[in-house]
Amino acid sequence: MSALQVSSEERKRPGSDIANTREWSGRFPYNEIISLLDVNRSFNLAESTSQDLTVGELLDLADLESIRGLTLGYGKSAGGLELREAIADACKVSSEKVITTHGVALGLFLLAFEVCRPGDEAVLATPCFPPSRDCLIGAGVNVREVKLTFERSYRLDVDGIEAELSPKTRLVSIASPQNPTGVQTSRADIERLLGLIERRSPEALLFIDETYREATYGDARAVDSFAGLDARIVTGASVSKALGAPGLRTGWLTVAEPDLRSRLTVAKMNTVISGAVLDEALATVLLRNKEKVLAPRRQLLGSALEQVAAWCDAERKRVEWVQPDAGALCCMRLRGDAWDETATSRFWGLLPHHDLQLASGTWFGETNRVFRLGFGYLPPASLGSALSALSSVLDAAMS
Template identity: 75%
Template sequence: MNSDAQQTRGLNGSDAHAWRGRFPYNEIISLLDVNRPFNLAESTSQDLTVGELMDLAGLERIRDLKLGYGTSAGGIALRTAIADACKVPAEQIVTTQGTALGLFLLAFEVCRAGDEAVLATPCFPPSRDSLLGVGVEVREVTLSFENGYRLDLEQIEAKLSPKTRLVSIASPQNPSGVQTSRAEIEKLLVLMEKRSPQAILFVDETYREASYGDKAVIESFAGLDPRIVTGGSVSKALGAPGLRTGWLTVADDDLRARLVVAKMNTVISGSVLDEALATVLLRNKEDVLAPRRRLLAAALDELATWCESERARVEWVRPDAGALCCVRLRSDAFDDAAVSRFWDLLPQHDLQLASGAWFGESSRVFRLGFGYLPLERLAPALSAISVVMNAATSYRS
């Protein structure tokens, strides 16, 4: 079965019985191999080029960089730049190869056999699969499309127990772009103190700085409470996933030391070249983010217009931040067979979307990335979705 035919495979895949990996198979891996002309599956802003990066101030002496080992905690220059953005001391930062490595290290080090983790879904697949891969019992809290994917504190409270060691959420969420408020985080911490006093709260903030136009960027939750660990990277808002540079903010000295040792035993250190480039990018981030935020605002307006024009066939949850959102094929316009045809027809129209099934949602939902394509290509891509919907619903056996 090729990747085009697997669009609707779930988090574990429809043929999970044949899969023998420690980590569940997820078809989101196809995004690394397929890039169609109308790629609305990616959740990043437009890719930054090496030329754009080299034009930033601070790289004048890059030729003198020695390509030896870095430190397991991460270079101090990079950790200082991250700390400035998160408003915490630099010593609380541990750099990782993207947020993805941070997810794994946290799951591997925080949880042991018999422990539980509470996870808000739908979610970025490695958020769930890293936990499953290390053998943790995952208690999922399913957030609903109908409720705008808002955090359900009652559901979370019901899943918490003395065995809970990790509570994992994202803000803004992937795939919906919905943010969690400070008040909700504070209420969640109170629940954790009462029901799961040994648990830490992980907040994935990968999309935090991908705001729209002049909209204020929500502050990091990193310094709010010592039980909070946050994750971030230069991948999404800054458009540099190829640098593979992310981080965790960890206030607890013991946990931070354990994570550094875990990193040393898995990847030793990050690439000193990647870290040097990421440092310069973070120091110049507002020059990079400002035009991208304007583009995201314009793209979101374009998407909102399309969703309104197609309101008889689709519904959506408007995102708070990030270059992504969730769109759903309406049940009164698409039966199950039409949904299946919709996914089958996408490649014929050079279209790429991220199935909701990858994130723990229904395949009737798809993640639509509106920041990756140049703005002039977004409208034709959305029009192509309309054409596919026409074909999917006009089929006659």
């Protein structure tokens, strides 16, 4: 069974209509990453979030009376004021520059749909989270990909982006930290990129996905958001990854230009009307108390990263990796001098038999020798066992 196949049992799971993918004709490309919503094995190293927050943990931080008194009417299309103020504090911008969205992917889709017209182009750094590419395609944008490489530790290729910029470019899309690699982009590279955009694509915006910015390790603090650096920058983030609340479906954009904010608010009104008021209220509680949630998670992520680093060192003759700067994830690669295509196929086929999940590099625009390994989702007691199981798969695949 390859990385892009599932068992007959898994194919029957609700929402997983894998059998018809060869005839796929949807406006949005099909990507097998959707299987993560349907399959959750005991040793799930495919997930990219930190451990899921429980409703009880979140309610312990809340004023329950204010939650009980919440009226379930429509919210504001721009997002609730208290939530936007909490986001603004984290991003160091004014609350009027914040628009809430149902996760970052919807925000990027609405941004692309609004700023791009037929024939316009977007330049995208890959590998990337699949919706970051596919929502651009779904919006009808011509996407020009700049492939970052394992050999260069997935550092942003500013020269490569420059080569793809043109007067037709309306959007440049990157992530920092990246998904699937956890690699951050420096302020110097962002400033250089802005200069190139101004010269070669003066009508373009720079979108920066900062979803993993606050998922740091140990005592390390998050770098500042790029939100207030330049009016041409639109940032996106959510409570999903670092804070472990993807089920709240609450994300946001920071948008400096008033006319674009108005257009995006109208676009949101015409697609989802508003966010769910309960989700937004709980997200506000979470952001106002985020240090109580982030502090212990930083320690867990730091310890988990040490475990992964030790495992990679022990497996260095078979596996190589790019150490992440932040996030609950990293990229690994089966070494080319140790793995042929047959052994690589066996590797993917053996994972389910060891109750393991990994995220195939093919989902993100890489080869099948690359995989994303998530080290923040499993409880600490399970991570070591999962890595041991992964070593067993390596043994069996190479035998």
